[in-house]
Amino acid sequence: MRAVFSEIWGLFVEDGLLAIGLVLWVAAAALLVPLLGLGGFGGPILFAGAVLVLGASLARAARRG
Amino acid sequence: MTGGWAAAAPMIATFLASLVEFVEALTIVLAVGSVSGWRPALGGAGSGLAALALLAATATPILAVVPIGPLQAALGLLSLLFGTRWLRKAILRSAGRLALHDETAIFAAETAALRRSAGRVVAWTVAFKAVMIEGVEVIFIVLAVGTAGAQRLPAIAGALLALAAVLALGAALHRPLARVPENALKFVVGTMVSAYGVFWIGEGLGFFWPGGDLAILGLIAGWAGFAIVSARLLRRRAAVPA
Numbered sequence: 361m362r363a364v365f366s367e368i369w370g371l372f373v374e375d376g377l378l379a380i381g382l383v384l385w386v387a388a389a390a391l392l393v394p395l396l397g398l399g400g401f402g403g404p405i406l407f408a409g410a411v412l413v414l415g416a417s418l419a420r421a422a423r424r425g
Numbered sequence: 426m427t428g429g430w431a432a433a434a435p436m437i438a439t440f441l442a443s444l445v446e447f448v449e450a451l452t453i454v455l456a457v458g459s460v461s462g463w464r465p466a467l468g469g470a471g472s473g474l475a476a477l478a479l480l481a482a483t484a485t486p487i488l489a490v491v492p493i494g495p496l497q498a499a500l501g502l503l504s505l506l507f508g509t510r511w512l513r514k515a516i517l518r519s520a521g522r523l524a525l526h527d528e529t530a531i532f533a534a535e536t537a538a539l540r541r542s543a544g545r546v547v548a549w550t551v552a553f554k555a556v557m558i559e560g561v562e563v564i565f566i567v568l569a570v571g572t573a574g575a576q577r578l579p580a581i582a583g584a585l586l587a588l589a590a591v592l593a594l595g596a597a598l599h600r601p602l603a604r605v606p607e608n609a610l611k612f613v614v615g616t617m618v619s620a621y622g623v624f625w626i627g628e629g630l631g632f633f634w635p636g637g638d639l640a641i642l643g644l645i646a647g648w649a650g651f652a653i654v655s656a657r658l659l660r661r662r663a664a665v666p667a
Contacts, residue, residue, distance in 0.1 A: 368562070372503060372507050372510065373506065374510045374513070390630050407644060407647060414512065422522065
């Protein structure tokens, strides 16, 4: 069972910062988009943030070699 | 969403994603079978499949009673986490920053480990564990892709087709499917599942998408473009001496 749970965890989380970054970004978008009246751009904003988080994770991996 | 595309896209995504997982399970079952005999290997694999069917049958009714908005957002987030993890790995491998997955090496390692610990119970357990672990991943993929987009049947069909394809090839070849271009599959699946994930999070949160459901095509193109450019940049950076 332990192996199954660790495999499930590994299915979604490999780079901890990528996973935390995406969760925080989605939470921030969920709060801020309606608050700032940006509903008309909500989808594209969500996408742009997710791309930036993945980009940051890749840049970090590249720096580490 | 337009009918054909609506059904085909989740089916393609789950087919390709499941193919990768089933190939990994098959590699281990074949290693067990060739060292310890086919009885414990097929027994363990069959029991793993039965346990998975039970798990899938209990998970589906639970999801049916959850409100669709939060469910879409939660499963969308899981899809995004899964998709970006694969996309990240595929980009880093394509840029030469990570070693490629080698089914032949895994087959050799599993075979050597089994020779050291000969025994039917060990063989049965290894086959059961491989099918269970990879199969649970497939269930999560099918639930995430199929439930959030209300396309459960095409998603299940994609996974079952992948299982049938891998079983047929495994039976024919009796050796690991090392020729499956895993990184290319991870690239495509990562792109598609990440696109679906972002779309469903937006839908679940009530965000506006330009073009409605067709925005998924734009998201797939966006993730693919980002992945191609990132891989090129990282490759170029790796080629420049420090």
